[in-house]
Amino acid sequence: MGMFDTIYFDKAYTCPVCQGEIHSVQVKAFENMLEDYHVKDCVGHAEEIKIVKEELFCDNCSKFTGKSVYIVAGRGILLGTADTLEEAKKLLNDLNLEKLVLWYHDLYRRYISERGDKESYEGFLEDLREWYGERVHERPETDTEIKRQRLQFIWNWRHLKGALNPVESVERFLTHKKMMGALDELWKEGHEILDIYYAEEMSMSQGEExxxxxxxxxxxxxxxDLNWTWTVISKKELEQDGEKEEELPEWEVVVEELFSDEVVCKAIEKWLRNWRYEFSVRMVELEQARGSGLIKQLKERAVESEKVEGVSMEMLEKEMEEEEIKSSAEFIEARGDKRKVFYYEGFYGSLVADVESDRLLGKVEGTDEDFVYEGRTVRECEQRFREEVSRYKKK
Incomplete structure (x- = not known):
């Protein structure tokens, strides 16, 4: 089959065979570099003018539909698609200087944005190489050294400081980039309010320090593809854990106030303002939320359980938890880079990085059952390790 490019439609076509939606078509008329193109994208040189006929293929029923579309490119820009050759020619003839100027202006803005992303990635890789390659992270933490590091690694300090290894630094950087990109999309789509919630009923009381x-x-x-979005932590809790704010990843927010839903909302709003987003934040109940990640899976299984007599939500939650623990324990044991990094009340805790799911995993070593914990940072994992040790000792 060879290399190709993919053209995405502004509006999906309907498959005449299975009535499924067709959102794209593969073509060999452009660069053939496995690129994804949308309308107004640059697909070639400025002098390039093309009308390309392609038959639609339905991924849903794995069949060619017998229906063709015409892909139109003018002056190197993807102008759109048409159902007939006459419509395609009209689309091409309607192209004028005013449209070109506007579209080139949009392309230039995207170019500037992509150039900024490229510089950001290159800068991070340079900092990562020096941080670990020159063993900066092993130097004595004098006040002078910390100030020098903060200045030298100003853009990536929180991705590097406090990370267990290069993999965690990369995960911190990529997670933050994805969050910024998603926030940009939400703002462009017209979202003004972000609904937030807790995954379960809070065990702490309003006003806790x-x-x-x-x-x-x-x-x-x-x-x-996150398990959760932010962690909000009080400064006192941070001090008790022996952690420093500058060592936390970007999505962990430290506050001085006593616990309340209002404090959590304001903390996240402040975090958003610091990144120049003007979203308002609203706390909702778990029942009002759509649910994502594990919560979404639980809701889907709850619907299935209604069809099975005698299966309760509690049983489903326990079943899912047991499956997850078993799978995580097997993953940890299979890793050759597993290390014992925690110690608490006579027990050691291991830690490995699961890059695909963007998390750190570990288990309490030396127990007859699997006590597994996870987190996005070393601090989170250590806290959950201690909780698992305490849970084991109570059994």
Missing amino acids: SWSVDVYQDELNERC
């Missing part, structure tokens, strides 16, 4: 909560935002979780 030492506290930490994981906060969920469905749109960001789904677009970035």
Whole structure:
């Protein structure tokens, strides 16, 4: 079959065989570099003018449909698609200087944005190489050295400082980039309010001084493939854990106030303002949220359970938890780079990076059962490791 490019339609076509939606078509008329193109994208040189006929293929029923579309490119820009050759010619003839100027202006803005992303990635890789290659992370943490590091690694300090290894640094950087990209998309789509919620009923009371909560935002979780979105933690809790704010990843927010839903919302709004986003944040109940990640899976299984007599939500949750623990334990044991990095009350805790799911995994070593924990940072994993040790000792 060879190399090709993919053209995405502004509006999906309907398959005449299975009535499924067809969102794209593969073509060999352009660069053939496995690129994805949308209307107004640059697909060739400025002098390039083409009308390409392609038969639609339905991925849903794995068949060619017998229906063709005409792909139109003018002055190197993808102008759109048409159902007939006459419509395609009209689309090409309607191209004028005013449209070209506007579209080239949009392309230039995208070019500037992509150039900024490229510089960001290159800068991070340079900092990553120096941080670990020159063993900067092993130098004594004097006040002078910390100030020098903060200045030298100003753009990537929180991706590097506090990370267990290069893999975690990369995960911090990529997760933050994905979050920023998703927030840009949400703002362009007209979202003004972000609904947040907790995954379960909070065990802490309003007004507690030492506290930490994981906060969920469905749109960001789904677009970035996150287990949760932010962690909001009190400064007192941070001090008790012996952690420093500058060592936390970008999505962990530290506050001084006592716990309340209002404090959590304001903390996330402030975080968004610091990144120049003007979203408002609203706390909703778990029942009001669409649910994402594990919560979404639980809801789907709850629907299935209604069809099975005698299967309760509690049983489904327990079954899912057991499956997840078993799968995670097998993954950890299979890794050759597993290391014992935690110690608490006579027990060691291991830690490995699961790059595909963007998380760190570990288990309590030396127990007759699997006690597994996970997190997106070393600090989170250590906290959950201690919780698992305490849970084991109570059994």
